[in-house]
Amino acid sequence: MKKLLVLLLAAGLFSYTSCTEKDDPQPQLNDTSQPQKGYVIGKAIDTKGKPLANAAIVVNNSQFYNHNILGTTDANGTYKIALTPGSWYVRGTVVIPFDSKTYILDLQPETEGAFAGTEGAIRNLHLKISGAKTPEFGMGGYYGAA
Secondary structure, three states, X not given: OHHHHHHHHHHOOOOOOOOOOOOOOOOOOOOOOOOOOOEEEEEEEOXXXXXXXXXXXXXXXXXXXXXXXXXXXXXXXXXEEEOOOOEEEEEEEEEEEEOOEEEEEEEEEOOOOOEEOOOOEEOOEEEOOOOEXXXXXXXXXXXXXX
């Protein structure tokens, strides 16, 4: 965990203020857009609320194994991915280079749960460096764990 904090501090993605979840609230994303039929849209941010460019977005079909759609965020941390009919959920990762190594960190979805591709959805993500992941859709584990 200490090495991860050093990595995030050096990358400017985290500012150390406290070791407790209670004192370290997650940033709010304030995306007031409406869902767009046939698309999933959202924004990815770091622990300081700054946009994460080039974050990998994976839109997984909740009904069929290995049936997913890939995308990336733009310079503003936003993405828009066209969907086909079906039930979908969103996951994301960001690549952080540090000390001659590359780290891939999971992003936490602001909203869990599947949605209909025909209806569309907003799924914002943020970098979280500690705490348990939700077990929904097989996520499990801990944020920031090696």
